[in-house]
Amino acid sequence: MLKRIESLFAESRDLTMHQLKNDEMTIEIAYIETLCDGSKVSDFILVPFTKQQQPFDEIIKINPVYEPLDDPAKWTDTLLLGFVLIQVKDKIYKLDAARIIRNENPQTMVETVITGPQIALSEDVIDSINIIRSRYPSPELATEERTVGTTSRTRVLLLYDKRSVDSNVLNMVRKRLDRIVVPMVTASGQLSRALGDRYKLFPTMIITERPDRVCNAIQDGKVVLLLQGSMFAIVLPVTFYDFLSAVDDQYDSFWMTRTLLVLRYIAVLLTISLPALYVAIVSYNPELFRVQLTFSIAGSRSAVPYPSFIEVFIMLLMIESLVEASVRLPKYIGSTATTVGGLILGQAAQQAGLVSSIMIIVTSVVAISNFVIPINNMSTAIRFMKYPLIFMAIFFGISGVTIGLFIYFVYLADMRSFGKPYFRIFSKTPSQSGDIGQVDQG
Amino acid sequence: MNRYFYYCVTIVSMLNLMLFVPYLLIQERYTGAVSSMIAAAVGGSLIAFLFTHVMKVFPGKGLPEIFGVFFPKWVTAPFMFFMGCMYFTSGSMVLVGFSVLINRFLNPDTSSIVVLSLLSIACIYGATRSTLSNIFIIEMGLIICAPLIIMILFKSYRSPSLDWDAMRTVAQYWHHPPKLTSYAAAVYIFTGYSGYAIFNRLNPPNFRLRYRWLIPLIGCFIMVSSFFVPIGFHGTETAANYLYVWSVTADSMTMEYGFLERVVFIFLLLYLNLTLVYTTNVWHITMELFKSCLPGAKPEIDPERTPLSNWIIAGVLGLITVMTTYFLDEKQNLAIAKNWLILRVFVEVVMVLFLFVLSIGAGGKKRSA
Numbered sequence: 074m075l076k077r078i079e080s081l082f083a084e085s086r087d088l089t090m091h092q093l094k095n096d097e098m099t100i101e102i103a104y105i106e107t108l109c110d111g112s113k114v115s116d117f118i119l120v121p122f123t124k125q126q127q128p129f130d131e132i133i134k135i136n137p138v139y140e141p142l143d144d145p146a147k148w149t150d151t152l153l154l155g156f157v158l159i160q161v162k163d164k165i166y167k168l169d170a171a172r173i174i175r176n177e178n179p180q181t182m183v184e185t186v187i188t189g190p191q192i193a194l195s196e197d198v199i200d201s202i203n204i205i206r207s208r209y210p211s212p213e214l215a216t217e218e219r220t221v222g223t224t225s226r227t228r229v230l231l232l233y234d235k236r237s238v239d240s241n242v243l244n245m246v247r248k249r250l251d252r253i254v255v256p257m258v259t260a261s262g263q264l265s266r267a268l269g270d271r272y273k274l275f276p277t278m279i280i281t282e283r284p285d286r287v288c289n290a291i292q293d294g295k296v297v298l299l300l301q302g303s304m305f306a307i308v309l310p311v312t313f314y315d316f317l318s319a320v321d322d323q324y325d326s327f328w329m330t331r332t333l334l335v336l337r338y339i340a341v342l343l344t345i346s347l348p349a350l351y352v353a354i355v356s357y358n359p360e361l362f363r364v365q366l367t368f369s370i371a372g373s374r375s376a377v378p379y380p381s382f383i384e385v386f387i388m389l390l391m392i393e394s395l396v397e398a399s400v401r402l403p404k405y406i407g408s409t410a411t412t413v414g415g416l417i418l419g420q421a422a423q424q425a426g427l428v429s430s431i432m433i434i435v436t437s438v439v440a441i442s443n444f445v446i447p448i449n450n451m452s453t454a455i456r457f458m459k460y461p462l463i464f465m466a467i468f469f470g471i472s473g474v475t476i477g478l479f480i481y482f483v484y485l486a487d488m489r490s491f492g493k494p495y496f497r498i499f500s501k502t503p504s505q506s507g508d509i510g511q512v513d514q515g
Numbered sequence: 516m517n518r519y520f521y522y523c524v525t526i527v528s529m530l531n532l533m534l535f536v537p538y539l540l541i542q543e544r545y546t547g548a549v550s551s552m553i554a555a556a557v558g559g560s561l562i563a564f565l566f567t568h569v570m571k572v573f574p575g576k577g578l579p580e581i582f583g584v585f586f587p588k589w590v591t592a593p594f595m596f597f598m599g600c601m602y603f604t605s606g607s608m609v610l611v612g613f614s615v616l617i618n619r620f621l622n623p624d625t626s627s628i629v630v631l632s633l634l635s636i637a638c639i640y641g642a643t644r645s646t647l648s649n650i651f652i653i654e655m656g657l658i659i660c661a662p663l664i665i666m667i668l669f670k671s672y673r674s675p676s677l678d679w680d681a682m683r684t685v686a687q688y689w690h691h692p693p694k695l696t697s698y699a700a701a702v703y704i705f706t707g708y709s710g711y712a713i714f715n716r717l718n719p720p721n722f723r724l725r726y727r728w729l730i731p732l733i734g735c736f737i738m739v740s741s742f743f744v745p746i747g748f749h750g751t752e753t754a755a756n757y758l759y760v761w762s763v764t765a766d767s768m769t770m771e772y773g774f775l776e777r778v779v780f781i782f783l784l785l786y787l788n789l790t791l792v793y794t795t796n797v798w799h800i801t802m803e804l805f806k807s808c809l810p811g812a813k814p815e816i817d818p819e820r821t822p823l824s825n826w827i828i829a830g831v832l833g834l835i836t837v838m839t840t841y842f843l844d845e846k847q848n849l850a851i852a853k854n855w856l857i858l859r860v861f862v863e864v865v866m867v868l869f870l871f872v873l874s875i876g877a878g879g880k881k882r883s884a
Binding site: 362363469471475486498 | 617621622625630633634637640641644645647648649651652654655656658774775776780784787788791792795817
């Protein structure tokens with residue numbers, strides 16, 4: 074065995090191969106040292122083998138941690154996943170001794186809630202499943218394992234509730250997972266891009282780190298994908314509504330959370346349409362507003378020497394770079410960037426007559442309402458949506474903005490997340506008869 | 516699902532304001548409009564009930580499939596083509612009318628052809644989507660627009676400038692016998708059910724349509740408002756002077772609190788949205804009807820990829836719409852709309868009665884089998 078393994082691997086210095094002897098027999102072991110936990114190797118192989126309280130071949134037959142591995146073609150993959158290969162009397166066994174470096178008990182960082190669990194999923198899938206299973210102790214919870222990535226061979230786990238999952242969706246996910254040909258998959262975002270249509274404007278899968286969101290999703294009959302090495306799970310299929318509901322909505326009082334939900338929809342509408350509306354109203358349809366308001370807007374623009382859309386582009390460019398900078402900067406400098414950019418630069422730009430004061434308000438509203446969206450990948454998608462509308466406003470004014478919004482609605486209504494309608498009210502309804510969205514699409 | 520059916524009903528009745536319906540009614544306000552409206556309320560609801568009964572007998576089947584059960588293809592194809600043209604005309608007329616309105620109120624510097632092309636492109640895009648998507652488009656359009664439109668209607672009733680005496684005066688002419696033109700105009704408000712000629716494909720076999728009494732209720736409320744409110748605002752005589760009478764009526768209202776003062780702008784934007792939704796749906800129905808004429812047509816509710824034929828048919832529809840505006844002026848449009856409404860009454864009655872007879876036959880077949 075050892076010779077064959079040696080020939081399979083190129084120069085890997087961390088490949089460890091030993092021939093061990095005791096009084097009774099000779100065994101051969103092979104593992105990649107850097108991937109394996111040394112204490113596990115010694116606890117499960119070296120110590121019992123040398124102590125000889127029981128013949129080693131019997132131990133290996135009784136103890137289920139050793140699994141037989143018959144196919145020599147799988148040797149390389151098994152070794153690379155952190156297994157130890159053991160040859161005892163011409164039979165090959167494998168032992169999981171992987172040592173995975175990961176963050177310990179991570180706290181939720183991206184998607185925070187006030188009440189509710191603060192622990193996030195782990196970067197190790199086994200720990201993540203532990204977290205999920207302890208919150209969802211049901212025999213119906215099924216797991217399937219796949220690998221994706223031709224080079225990275227990343228483990229992917231599918232989790233779903235056997236009873237409530239939609240079999241069409243499940244088949245679609247399996248089919249798409251098998252079809253992925255990407256060399257490297259290291260993050261959930263990568264996987265979601267490889268799974269879905271990459272040119273869609275809106276995300277069709279939720280990427281979340283929250284175990285409670287994952288458990289709720291499983292309970293609703295959704296499929297969850299966990300990726301080895303990423304603390305983010307992918308939830309699918311989803312609707313637009315799911316992206317705007319925070320987990321908190323299930324913990325707090327009913328009426329307050331409904332109001333917050335309405336607030337979020339208003340925020341989405343504002344962040345998408347406000348820059349376009351500004352352009353349309355200032356340059357195209359000033360008669361729309363009541364006279365006093367139009368005068369005050371025009372007055373605040375009196376120092377600005379160029380048309381409104383250039384003003385909008387200047388401010389949006391600034392705010393977008395500010396957001397981008399505060400994400401990329403080290404944490405300690407991040408807050409400084411926002412203060413300098415937002416407060417000082419904004420104020421100065423207005424006083425210098427580069428932009429109007431109304432425009433500063435518009436920009437701030439756009440930026441703030443964009444962050445109201447609870448899920449990050451939706452919030453980035455929404456960030457993009459305002460630009461096409463600005464172009465419609467430049468050429469067609471307020472009617473152009475309305476037509477643009479209509480096209481967005483059509484686009485959303487036409488989207489499907491794994492064959493399920495994406496944009497409809499009452500998305501919470503589980504599969505039941507009568508609803509048009511549930512019509513069999515065969 | 517029930518609510519989708521009533522979306523179709525509501526959107527058509529709300530949209531009548533854009534389709535010269537109030538204009539045609541007000542023209543005959545002394546000579547039979549009121550009695551025509553009463554007749555239309557009865558006749559329109561009756562036909563709607565008959566049609567929903569037919570759709571109940573053939574669940575999951577659109578108009579082409581129902582005809583396909585009884586007749587060979589060479590009989591159904593020309594008929595479907597004709598029906599498609601009927602639907603198409605209604606959508607295009609609304610769109611052309613609205614492009615003129617936008618040109619007049621919102622974009623005076625842009626030519627109405629440019630605006631119409633833009634509207635057409637949006638509608639072509641919408642119409643090529645799947646049937647399932649189209650029903651969602653109606654849902655979203657109505658959820659956004661309907662509350663505000665109802666608010667405007669409510670506001671109009673509460674307005675101090677509304678002259679109830681003028682309305683009462685016109686109402687006293689109720690004893691004149693109904694006229695065909697005003698009957699045709701009024702009965703159009705009740706034809707929202709006709710969208711189900713295609714959308715019935717979406718209904719599952721166990722579907723049951725409930726709350727059918729809502730059809731006359733919604734229709735009558737909107738019909739009465741769309742006829743009497745302009746008269747109340749402009750007086751019995753002047754109301755007949757305006758072609759787009761409702762945009763002028765909306766302009767008679769003001770809002771005291773808020774950014775906007777003139778209600779007409781909200782009204783126009785809401786109706787722009789409704790017009791787009793309506794035309795999208797009607798063109799989609801037209802497209803599906805035309806597609807059923809093609810050889811080897813198979814109805815699909817929600818195909819994964821948009822077929823090329825969708826784009827071609829919808830593109831041609833849009834092109835025809837833009838071309839007609841280029842060649843026809845507003846008066847000719849009005850004449851076409853009037854004649855179309857009258858033609859539609861006969862087509863509707865014949866088709867629904869015919870379908871009803873077919874459905875009785877099908878029911879008999881089922882029982883014997």
